[in-house]
Amino acid sequence: MSPVQVVRRIGFYVFVALVTAFFALPMLWLVTAPFTRNPTLSVSWPDFTLGNFKHLTDDPNALPSLYNSAVLSLWTMLITVAAAALAAYALSRVRVPGRDGILYLLLLLSSVITGTSAMVPIFQLMFKLHLLDKDIGVILVMTGGLLPAAIFILKDFMDTMPKSYEESARVFGANSFQVLGHVVLPNVRPGLATIAVWAMVNVWGNFLMPFLLYRTPEKQPAAVTLNNFYTEGGQPNLALISTFSLLYSIPVVIMFLFVSRRYGFRFHGGIKA
Amino acid sequence: MKVSLEEVTKVFDGGVTALDALSLEIQDGEFFALLGPSGCGKTTLLRTIAGLETASSGSLRIGDRDVTRVPPGARDVAMVFQDYALFPHMTVADNIAYPLRIKKVGRAERRAKAAATGEGLSLGGLMERRPAQLSGGQQQRVALARAMAAQPTVFLLDEPLSNLDARLRLEARTFLKKLQHDLGVTTVFVTHDQAEALALADRIAVMESGRIRQLGTPREVFQRPANVFVAGFIGSTPMNLLAGECVPGDGETATSWGHQIDVAGVRLPVPEDIVTELTPGDKVIVGIRPEYLTESEDGIKGTVEIVENLGTTSLVTLTTTGPSVQLTVPEGREPEPGATLHVTPAPGRLLVYRADDGELIDAP
Numbered sequence: 351m352s353p354v355q356v357v358r359r360i361g362f363y364v365f366v367a368l369v370t371a372f373f374a375l376p377m378l379w380l381v382t383a384p385f386t387r388n389p390t391l392s393v394s395w396p397d398f399t400l401g402n403f404k405h406l407t408d409d410p411n412a413l414p415s416l417y418n419s420a421v422l423s424l425w426t427m428l429i430t431v432a433a434a435a436l437a438a439y440a441l442s443r444v445r446v447p448g449r450d451g452i453l454y455l456l457l458l459l460s461s462v463i464t465g466t467s468a469m470v471p472i473f474q475l476m477f478k479l480h481l482l483d484k485d486i487g488v489i490l491v492m493t494g495g496l497l498p499a500a501i502f503i504l505k506d507f508m509d510t511m512p513k514s515y516e517e518s519a520r521v522f523g524a525n526s527f528q529v530l531g532h533v534v535l536p537n538v539r540p541g542l543a544t545i546a547v548w549a550m551v552n553v554w555g556n557f558l559m560p561f562l563l564y565r566t567p568e569k570q571p572a573a574v575t576l577n578n579f580y581t582e583g584g585q586p587n588l589a590l591i592s593t594f595s596l597l598y599s600i601p602v603v604i605m606f607l608f609v610s611r612r613y614g615f616r617f618h619g620g621i622k623a
Numbered sequence: 624m625k626v627s628l629e630e631v632t633k634v635f636d637g638g639v640t641a642l643d644a645l646s647l648e649i650q651d652g653e654f655f656a657l658l659g660p661s662g663c664g665k666t667t668l669l670r671t672i673a674g675l676e677t678a679s680s681g682s683l684r685i686g687d688r689d690v691t692r693v694p695p696g697a698r699d700v701a702m703v704f705q706d707y708a709l710f711p712h713m714t715v716a717d718n719i720a721y722p723l724r725i726k727k728v729g730r731a732e733r734r735a736k737a738a739a740t741g742e743g744l745s746l747g748g749l750m751e752r753r754p755a756q757l758s759g760g761q762q763q764r765v766a767l768a769r770a771m772a773a774q775p776t777v778f779l780l781d782e783p784l785s786n787l788d789a790r791l792r793l794e795a796r797t798f799l800k801k802l803q804h805d806l807g808v809t810t811v812f813v814t815h816d817q818a819e820a821l822a823l824a825d826r827i828a829v830m831e832s833g834r835i836r837q838l839g840t841p842r843e844v845f846q847r848p849a850n851v852f853v854a855g856f857i858g859s860t861p862m863n864l865l866a867g868e869c870v871p872g873d874g875e876t877a878t879s880w881g882h883q884i885d886v887a888g889v890r891l892p893v894p895e896d897i898v899t900e901l902t903p904g905d906k907v908i909v910g911i912r913p914e915y916l917t918e919s920e921d922g923i924k925g926t927v928e929i930v931e932n933l934g935t936t937s938l939v940t941l942t943t944t945g946p947s948v949q950l951t952v953p954e955g956r957e958p959e960p961g962a963t964l965h966v967t968p969a970p971g972r973l974l975v976y977r978a979d980d981g982e983l984i985d986a987p
């Protein structure tokens with residue numbers, strides 16, 4: 351290796367190290383701050399105290415909000431997966447004129463639905479439907495936002511499955527639901543797992559919709575509750591915020607580990623599972 | 624069970640007519656081949672019998688029941704798809720037992736029946752494997768076992784041997800024939816391979832563009848192709864089809880009725896049984912298999928161009944003053960390229976087709 355190459359190589363590694371540190375520091379903070387008595391915004395060696403967790407349990411909304419998040423995520427995931435499976439199967443197998451156009455349009459609109467720009471109409475809609483401050487309202491809005499992309503991904507999986515599988519089952523006498531349950535769904539299991547995890551993570555991390563649609567603090571999920579940890583002086587309570595954030599991120603990490611263990615990280619329709 | 628089709632037409636959405644007023648009767652217990660080139664509608668016909676396609680018009684009966692509008696699951700048929708369509712997420716045992724699962728047979732009985740059926744097709748040690756862990760031949764037998772487990776009245780096989788390699792194909796062919804013979808269930812199979820159809824079938828329907836061009840036993844179809852299409856399609860070495868014309872006989876060679884057929888300057892006798900059917904001036908096409916051309920003193924004269932070794936015989940291509948002519952010669956009798964040869968058809972092996980519609984001229 352010539353000296354120039356050595357310098358280049360060293361420079362490259364230093365650059366990579368800096369970039370890594372840039373992204374790693376917040377992570378490091380997230381795992382040290384909760385165990386530090388009076389955490390600041392800088393990373394410091396933790397005191398290994400569990401006092402912050404004790405304080406967190408004293409907050410009446412903190413732990414229940416994690417439970418609320420779980421309920422919202424699970425229901426939204428279940429409805430999204432079930433509806434997307436049926437819709438994707440139908441769209442994949444029945445010839446609908448202009449099908450692809452409709453799907454793209456839905457996909458486009460769905461990013462609007464759960465976005466900031468639709469805040470007011472959604473609020474009004476939910477108000478008129480008397481669904482404000484109700485779990486089902488938030489679940490439906492979130493499901494609506496997720497469905498088009500979920501259908502899109504699942505349809506992709508179903509399109510690649512040979513039709514002869516289904517036809518074979520039909521000749522043996524299977525009805526449509528048996529074909530779906532015995533043949534189609536087992537064959538698109540990676541797709542189902544992808545959208546299930548993706549839907550849960552999406553709901554788990556969504557702040558805007560629950561913030562908008564719930565009135566009662568006790569019903570708020572974790573993403574909103576995280577916003578409420580302030581000291582009496584109006585300063586962000588870093589001890590509680592970091593501790594809560596750690597608890598809040600653990601389920602997401604576990605889900606990703608599960609998916610990567612089970613199916614490996616792959617790109618499906620541009621969305622990383 | 625008997626399968627009868629009456630004037631069945633299938634027009635696809637795009638406007639393709641895959642079946643064109645096709646009528647056909649398949650007898651109970653028959654091993655029946657649908658043979659034809661790619662795209663002639665064989666698979667469509669099979670799928671129509673299965674109920675996966677609905678006939679645009681016409682009617683279809685299985686046994687005495689009109690099933691034209693009956694959904695696939697209620698027709699009591701089993702189909703083996705060209706790609707076998709084994710369920711990749713199920714074990715071999717679960718695949719074979721699937722028809723029984725649909726019929727709500729209990730788990731224990733299902734497993735026992737699947738095991739017995741699998742055993743019969745030498746799948747004994749493979750029952751817990753997934754289809755992806757099987758060879759092509761094994762997959763084919765699993766597909767057959769699954770069809771058998773359904774205990775259908777009709778088996779439908781789409782190109783059952785086409786996914787196997789050449790050596791295995793012969794083995795599987797013999798196996799399939801024995802299996803069909805033992806089961807005695809009406810079986811319709813699709814193939815584009817004429818040798819396969821000749822070897823397996825009790826009767827063959829040769830198809831072209833959605834119609835049946837000839838229906839008959841392998842012997843009939845091979846020995847007396849009803850038209851030039853079938854003549855060109857059947858046989859592992861293509862039949863010589865030579866344009867000719869009926870001419871008045873010239874003196875002493877004018878044996879019986881006097882007419883002869885002139886093919887590129889060579890006079891061939893008109894087969895005796897059809898002499899009354901031809902008059903001088905008729906344009907014809909003479910069909911003669913390479914196997915039935917023999918070397919002789921006179922006859923069609925040609926120069927040996929190519930000699931292809933077929934194993935026990937060789938296929939010799941001659942250039943003549945007219946179209947080239949092919950004949951087979953026995954092992955060890957191959958002529959040298961460039962040599963001059965005279966060939967004549969073996970007695971009774973000459974077929975004469977009308978030039979205008981390509982139909983065989985038959986005895987009155």
Ligand SMILES: Nc1ncnc2c1ncn2[C@@H]1O[C@H](COP(=O)(O)OP(=O)(O)O)[C@@H](O)[C@H]1O
Nearest residue numbers: 635637639641660661662663664665666667668
């Ligand atoms: N689902 C379909 N839609 C439109 N055309 C089809 C369809 N299936 C087959 N065809 C057409 O019908 C004709 C017969 O096809 P097929 O029965 O598959 O032929 P084969 O099995 O003899 O090769 C072909 O021209 C094919 O393109």
Ligand SMILES: [Mg+2]
Nearest residue numbers: 665666667813
């Ligand atoms: Mg086909």
